[in-house]
Amino acid sequence: RKEVEQDPGPFNVPEGATVAFNCTYSNSASQSFFWYRQDCRKEPKLLMSVYSSGNEDGRFTAQLNRASQYISLLIRDSKLSDSATYLCVVRRNDYKLSFGAGTTVTVRA
Amino acid sequence: DVKVTQSSRYLVKRTGEKVFLECVQDMDHENMFWYRQDPGLGLRLIYFSYDVKMKEKGDIPEGYSVSREKKERFSLILESASTNQTSMYLCASSLSGGEGNTIYFGEGSWLTVV
Numbered sequence: 001r002k003e004v005e006q007d008p009g010p011f012n013v014p015e016g017a018t019v020a021f022n023c024t025y026s027n028s029a030s031q032s033f034f035w036y037r038q039d040c041r042k043e044p045k046l047l048m049s050v051y052s053s054g055n056e057d058g059r060f061t062a063q064l065n066r067a068s069q070y071i072s073l074l075i076r077d078s079k080l081s082d083s084a085t086y087l088c089v090v091r092r093n094d095y096k097l098s099f100g101a102g103t104t105v106t107v108r109a
Numbered sequence: 110d111v112k113v114t115q116s117s118r119y120l121v122k123r124t125g126e127k128v129f130l131e132c133v134q135d136m137d138h139e140n141m142f143w144y145r146q147d148p149g150l151g152l153r154l155i156y157f158s159y160d161v162k163m164k165e166k167g168d169i170p171e172g173y174s175v176s177r178e179k180k181e182r183f184s185l186i187l188e189s190a191s192t193n194q195t196s197m198y199l200c201a202s203s204l205s206g207g208e209g210n211t212i213y214f215g216e217g218s219w220l221t222v223v
């Protein structure tokens with residue numbers, strides 16, 4: 001079983017729509033959680049950290065559910081520029097990071 | 110701004126060749142990493158270094174070695190390249206310590222082994 005699993009998508013949504021997707025992780029001792037964004041043929045960049053209480057950054061909302069071992073990302077009012085692959089990242093208890101394979105989001109005009 | 114630079118962006122090498130991938134960071138980060146990224150598999154950690162001359166195996170170290178002679182530079186070496194090492198290689202760096210430290214990636218090196 002992979003340490004971090006994501007629905008690969010693609011999620012094709014119109015501009016202005018809301019899109020949400022989850023990521024599950026297998027190690028219950030995982031300590032920190034992040035969403036990274038990766039554009040086509042580019043390097044991943046940090047989108048946001050995920051805190052236990054849930055957190056928002058503009059149109060992006062991240063949630064953590066430790067009991068069920070998943071994190072989620074919700075994008076409101078989607079923009080064309082939100083088209084990317086979103087990587088779920090989990091920091092293990094040895095401080096190394098485990099990456100999901102990514103969820104692809106395509107926002108169409 | 111943190112800058113992680115991978116000098117070789119696109120390489121084509123023959124099976125059996127020795128390949129060097131160089132990475133330099135300019136933010137005095139203690140930790141440096143080499144990952145490879147393959148479709149459907151996500152990023153997988155090859156090697157990790159937390160200090161000069163220190164290295165630790167990641168999840169897939171076989172067929173690779175690394176060198177960290179200076180704090181800012183972390184090199185990945187493929188002693189004898191094979192076709193299954195065709196991939197995108199990402200170097201990254203971060204401050205030491207725990208949970209809150211962001212990891213910064215270089216732009217990636219696309220290696221094709223023929």
